[in-house]
Amino acid sequence: MNVVAIFDIGKTNKKVFLFNENYQIVWEKSVVLDETVDEDGFPCENSVALKNWIADRFTELKELKEYILKAVNFSTYGASFIYVDHDGNALTPLYNYLKPYPEELLEAFYPKYKGKKKFAVKTASPLLGSLNSGMQIYRFKEEKPELFAKVKYCLHLPQYLSSIFTHQYFTDITSIGCHTSLWNFKKMKYHKWVTNEGILDKLPPIHNAEVSIKIENEIAVGIGLHDSSAALIPYILNFTEPFVLLSTGTWSISLNPFNDTPLTPEELQKDCLCFLQYKNVPVKAARLFAGNTHEMQSKRIAHHFELPSDFYKEITYNKDVIADLKITNFKEISLNTDTYIEKCPFENRNLDKFKNYEVAYHQLIMDIVTQQKLSTHLVIHNSPVKKIFVDGGFSKNAIFMNLLAQAFPAMEVYAASMAQASALGAALAIHNSWNPKPIQNDLIDLKFYKH
Template sequence: MSQTVAVLDIGKTNVKLALFDEGRLLWEKSAPNRVLPGSPYPHEDVESGWSFFLDALREAARTHRIGAIVPTAHGAAGALIGESNLAAPVMDYEFKGIDEIEPDYAKLRPPFSQSLSPKLPAGLNLGRQLAYQKWRCPDLFAKAKHFVGYPQYWAWRLSGVAVSEVTTLGAHGDLWLPRQGQVSSLVGALDVGHLLPPMRRAFDPLGPIQPDIAAATGLAPETPVFCGIHDSNASLLPYLVSRQAPFTVLSTGTWVILMSVGLSLDQLDPRDDTLANVDVLGRPIACGRFMGGREYAVIAGGGGNPDIDAIERVIASGTIALPCFSGQGGPYATTEGVVRGEVAARDRAALATLYCALVSDLLLTRMGATIGDLIVEGTFARNRPFCQTLGALRPTQRVFGAEDAAGTARGAAMLAQWPPSYLIAEPSPIAPISISGLDSYRKAWTATVDRIV
């Protein structure tokens, strides 16, 4: 039966409420997501987000009958919750002060061979955040009844039901063993097992919204709340039900997450920032990542997409961008990005596009993702020269573009009826093109980055 699903989409940059009916976007509203400075560490502006969602749900409910709510949120965030409120603020994963615990945390972190979770900068390992909160904020930590992933925090706030969920625990957090499908040794080493509520699946209904939320928004009191999902995994859902493995989805936004379904995990290497995430059914998925959206903005000096003529001008000039322009993510996160050569202001977006395509190509090769279709989803799907350049770099693989600004939310909406009974929209094929000088340009770029230690 058709129903309108409201998705709470909590990204690093924006928060959004989007309504869907069998995959069709009906309504959406967004606002900037903020990080608050100060004690005890920089943290998510949860209350502003909560106010936004209540207002947006109230507005949407005036014209749509909402039949279900599903949250999705970025990774590397979790919430210590008490009886009815947060026990501690939700840490911003870019908090660099967390580095002070690294000598002690390194003794507890499970090896990559078990966790398939590399050591990441700042708070990108969720277990590292949890250790910092326990060791540096003991008074707040002592108030915690549960520790939940960020999507499940919003589900708890809506329904009052606290649960754990595998796509969030399995997202480079050091807390999960993807091959074994169980929590890692870190949970015992930190003595936090009692804080993890029961496991539920992302598509499980937890219960109805709480009465005060129904009263504040005008939603029906019986409106169910679903467990929710890590946002990159939400982007993957449409393809899990519509494609045969092997294939790779490039989920693009602030981060570029490359998720290869049906690929061996044997070539994953923590030095490359390749790792395993866990899909909605609990299966390990080979992944690579870099902060492509942020790096693109730095190199391009703003927004906008280039054309192929601009790509070829940059190639002809020999100007190259070398990683890394974000200070986190990817195989060269610890090196400082630099542009070698001169580039006209009008061609900076072309240089950024080439850079992001080359890093994506490098990660695909190192992951062993040399067969199967490549589906570009999110921000970069609307940058056609990026898709064309990626296709030219990897001529034996077909490239598709899912030009859908609501791709993550659309995937999350599927959880309210899993597996979906409706047809999934197919991404558009990107016609192969030849780009003059690209092969030589890639060889020069690769030879230079190979010398980066």
Template sequence: MSQTVAVLDIGKTNVKLALFDHDRLLWEKSAPNRVLPGPHYPHEDVESAWSFFLDALREAARTHRISAIVPTAHGAAGALIGESELAAPVMDYEFTGVDEIETDYARLRPPFTASLSPKLPAGLNLGRQLAYQKWCCPDLFAGAKHFVGYPQYWSWRLSGVAASEVTTIGAHTDLWTPRQGQVSSLVKALGVDHLLPPLRRAFDPLGPVRPEIAIGCGLAPETPVFCGIHDSNASLLPYLVSRQAPFTVLSTGTWAILMSVGLSLDQLDPRDDTLANVDVLGRPVACGRFMGGREYAMIAGGGGNADIDALERIIASGAMALPCFSGQGGPFATAKGVVRGDVAAQDRAALATLYCALISDLMLTRMGATTGDLIVEGTFARNLSYCRTLGALRPTQRVFAAEDAAGTARGAAMLAQWPPSYRIAEPGLVDPISIAGLDSYRKTWTAAVVGIPR
């Protein structure tokens, strides 16, 4: 039986339990992540996720000795917790009902220059969710003892210890000032400072797993539970210890998050959905975001990845996709996406690939990320045409593909031994190629989007 780290990976689309021996994936199991319609507001189905994790831990522990547990989750969710259970449902960040408080909330939220957190749609700013819960659900709010980020909700549920953590509270929440490394003025203005538990590091063990969980899942009673981390920051961890700045990691899934290490924060512009996240050591990292995976699926309409011939057919035809198809994220979130020209069904994936590569290229340029390697991890890393198109658009930068579906979980597993003593696997270098007509196509596409309101 091997010693393993168990990672609870809570994404927008799926929940997963993955086991690692150092950086070697040993075992994994996943299930869809559901959103419930109410009451109060649409919210995460935490009980189904909890049942899944307990069952998966029980199954995994039959064949592996689990030596540590680390949670990672998306950054646009937080939990109001009472003494022993949730005080309020964990809001789904796509809930647009929070818009009703915007006038009052806008008076309190700190300026972008302080928070480096742009105004985002629906509940993507965690501070807006918290304000809505306080003002519109006062009975629920009154029962709260703590407010924690979503990764820390799971570490609390596993260990009983509540903690705050910088990668989560610093992820476009309006609640943190990255340059100063402290909570923002919004925390006091909302009167929620008493709800924030002590700050712990993502790689801190909070305590052993609760005794009843250890018994029920067949875990050793001393199994430590670590504080946990924002999922995009988990994807960044392997490169923080294996590369010299500057470099950019493009972490892709439902969202595409562009994280540029060693880049000045001066070119960040909230109109572009560029911002600063905070890495595991508390340092601000220039970032850009768009809903790459969802937009790709909406444009492609299903099917696999495109080949280069299909890309060149789309380019030669002049057909193009113009943002935005998801209704949130990126420089053109308020625009309605359109497809210009006729595109055969078998070439829709090529159109989607060009669109996502062009958005990535545009955002990297606006952020000032014009030097250093580009490492694509997650869904798009398995799309060779996307990686090659990005390389063709940015010929002075090398593109690497970390063809690893477990990249977020693999990074999170590193927290159980931070910094890691083992060697970090290198992503594969993508061979640069020339794509006929791409430069002219980019100029036409850029001219078409430059007038779209931001």
């Protein structure tokens, strides 16, 4: 059986999947690798352990008797760089994007480029410190100039993993376009600071994510993609009518591939940004920390009512409870858009006022959906979208899905399910390099929710 191997590298879980020619997963393996620390003692990815695990899995895959390995690709978390020398060896740890950024460096940087507001608008990203991974390169250059001089290439994590196999060095547009502060979205090229600060020469050429490099005479190796952008690919290939993808996990990210209007300063303040998808098209996105809110507040409910932490899995959608809550509790908190997106009103609700945990949990989801409506509306506004697809954790939550459908009565709202969207997207990106079959149009299962 011909297969493609996808290394799907998350911050916590590292996975490898084999997909057959019909894009079904036929084999998988995962591992959680212990973190290490950088020279400042801050936790970071153990890039040596990661490289070894990937090399070992590759050897294992080639030895599997029942599969013929035709291709390999990578989808990984973003905002991460590895700096390599002329031989492709890493010169530094894989720094953590959560590492605090020195304020004095930022204060010196932004005034050179027309100040924070204009810089954020041009690069289509909120200012997020180390999460703007281009600023990690700037920090490295400023703090360790001697070591920086030895850098041949600054590689985004997916392209570094690809280079281990191919010994070739590229940049991928989906990684540049992921809140890096490197890209000028108006001019669709690197921002001038990248040239001014002497960084451009250390960024390898931009390469098409659909093109692969042959190794060992027969295996096609892709250059890798940023995971959020990879997760969009199955939807873009399966649906032609305009849609928004609400990708839910710790963050709920509303992605609209059919909205290329420039970001406004107000949208940036509300945590909007632009991604670049693999066809080089901007995707307007809005982030909400909804999964994290759900985890924290459902724990608070569990503690208050003395329940196990996963109590909510047994709760079914109850429209009568919702109707009562709309009358009694909803007017307590004013609907101020800005504060609503920043902080879920449930955090300020008194749990003693709820007669039982079922009512409290319905209120939590009502509050999250109200936040979600405001966040998602930021990317739907002024675009022709008529469908919302929800994938990830909240797509399996019937209360969330029913309330979301009610929140968007003019839209068709669907829970979408497929195995491993990011990995599937990375496999589909290099389809033409290994798979003679046409891509089927039934890769995604949809469940419609009436409003």
